Amino acid sequence: MKEFDHKKVADLDLRAKFEIHEGVTRREFLKVAVVTSIAVGALGSRVWAIDPGERKGDMIYRTLGKTGERVSAIGLGGYHLGSAKDEKESVRILRSAVDHGITFMDNCWDYHDGKSEEWMGMGLRDGYRQKVFLMTKIDGRSKAGAARQIDESLKRLQTDHLDLLQFHEIIRMEDPEKVFQEGGAMEAVQDAKKAGKLRYIGFTGHKDPLIHLHMLETAKKHDFHFDAVQMPINVMDAQNAHSFENQVLPVLVKEQIGVLGMKSMGGGVILKSHTATPIECLHFALSRPTSVVITGMDKMEILNQALEAVRTFKPLTEEQVATLFSKTAEAAREGKYELFKTSTTFDGTAHHPEWLT
Template identity: 65%
Template sequence: MPYRMLGSTGEKVSAIGIGGYHIGLPTDEKESIAIVRTALDNGINFLDNCWDYNGGKSEERMGKALRDGYRKKAFLMTKIDGRDKATAAKQINDSLRRLQTDHIDLLQFHEIIRMPDPERIFAPGGALEAVLEAKRAGKVRYIGFTGHKSPDIHLKMLHTAEKHNFRFDTVQMPLNVMDSHYHSFEKKVLPVLVKQRIGVLGMKPMGAGIILKSKMVTPVECLHYAMSLPTSVVITGCDSLAVVKQAIEAGRSFRKLSHGEMASLLTRTAKVAADGEYEMYKTSHDFDGTYHSPEWLGPGVSGETG
C-alpha cells in the first residue's frame, strides 16, 4: 500500500482512505467491523468519519472495530457540524465516546458549504475555540475542514483563517474525473493547498457512485485519477467487503497516470461533466446534511446554502 505525507504534519497516511458514511450502511454490524479491520490489516490506515453520519451509527461501529489493538493501526479522522463553541465541544466529546478513543488524529469542520460559515467558526465564541481547547487537552492532534459545494467557499475559509493567523493542517474536497469541468476544486483550490503544503484529502472519487452511471469510467480509473493528483489520501466509501477489497487492490496496483492518460480521461468525460449532472453534491441539496438538519449547526444558524 503506498503511503504519502499528510501536508506538512510529518504524518504518513495511506494513499487510499476508508469513508465513514458507508460504514453505517450494512445491515449487519459485523460486516461494518470487518470492513474497517480488513482495510487496516491490508495497510489502509486513514479512516474518515463524522459526528452526524447515520445518526452516530458510523462512529459507533468504527469505535467497535478499533477495539482489540486496532486503534494503534489507524490515523483516525472525524468531523463536527457545530458552528458555535458549545455545540462544537459537545460534538467532539460525543465523537470521542462513540469512537472509544481518548484522541482524534484529525478533526475537521464539516460541510463548509455556505459563505457565512468561515466567519461563524472564527468568530468570538465560535467553533474554533472549542477545537483549540480540545487540542490543548490532547483530544485532537490536527485540524482541517471539508466541503463539497463550491471552491470559492473553500478559498474564503482559507482566507479567513489567514486573517486570523491560523493555518489548517488539511482540507478535504471533491476531486474526480468530472470536477475539472465544472466549478472545479482541482483548478481553483488544489494549487493553493499544494503551495501552502496543506494536506489534500480527496473525496467523492466516484461522486458517491453517480459518476459511474455515466458509463464513461470504471471505479479503478476514478480512484487512480484522484490518486494521480497531488493528494495525500483519496477517501472512498466501502459498504461491503467486496468493495473494500477493490479499494485495497486499487491502492496496491496504483502507478501514477501520465499526463496523456489524465488528459484522455478528462477528454472522455468533458461532455457529460459540463453542467454538473454527475456532481449532484455541487448542484443540489441531496448531499447537504446540515441543510436538512440545521440544528446540527447550533442554535440560530440557518441551514440554507444560498
C-alpha cells in the same frame, strides 16, 4: 453596502449566485477572487507533481501536508461503513482494511445519527486504534455545540483523542465567519487540542471552491494554518468551471496543507454516466497531489476494489488523462453527475440545520 459587480465575478469564472453575506466585505470577497484567478492560472499542465509515497505490501503511504504524518493513500469512508448490512460486517470491513494497510479512518459526528462512529469504535477495539490515523468531523458552529459534539464523537469512537478533527460542510459563504467568530467553534476545537483530545485541525466542504478559498483567507486573518482540507477530487470536477482541483488545489499545494480527496466517484453518481470505471476514478484521484483519497466501503468487494486500485496504481500520464477527459467530457459539461455541487442531496446540515447550533 455598495452593490457588488457580478460581471467582474463572472469574468473571474466565479458563481454570481453567491451573495455577499453580512460580515464579508466587498474587499475581502475580491481578495478571494484574486486568489482564485491566480490558482486557475497556476494549473498549467493537467499532470501534477505528486508525492509518489512509499509502497509497503498492498498499500502506498504519503505525507499529510506539514504534519509529517505518513498515512495510507486510500482512506476508509465512515459514511459508507455505517451503510454495511450490520455491525459485524462493518467491523469485518474495517479490520480487513487495516490488515491490508489502510490506516486513514474517515468519519463524522452526524453520519447515520452516530451509528458510523459507534460501529467504527467497535472495530477499533482489540488494538486496532493504535494502528490507524483517526479523523472525524463536527457540524457545530458555536463553541458550546462544537465542544459537545467533540465529546460525543470521542465516546462513540471509544478513544481518548482524535488524530484529526475537521469542521464539516463548510458549504455557505458565512460558515468561515461563524467558525472563527468570538464564541465560535474554533474556540472549542483549540480548547480540545490543548486538552489532548485532538492533534490536528482541518475542514471539509463540497459545494463551491470559492467557499474553500474564503475559509482559507479567513483562517489567515486569524493567523491560523489548517493542517488538512477535504474536498471533491474527480475527473468531472477537473473539467468543470467551478473546479476544486483547478482553483483550490494549487493553493493547498503551495501552503503545504494536506489534501484529502473525496467523491472520486461523486458518491457513486459519476459511475451512472458509464464513462469511467471505479478503478479509473480512483487512479485519477491518486494521480493528483492528494495525501489521501477517501472512498466509501460498505461491502468487502468494494474494499477489495479499492485495494486493487492501489495495487495497480501508476500515476496517469498526460496522454492517459487526456483520454479519460475525452471519454467523460460530454457527461462532465453541465455538472449533472456532480450532485454535491448542484443539489442539496449531499448537504446534511441543510436538511438538519439544528446540527449547526
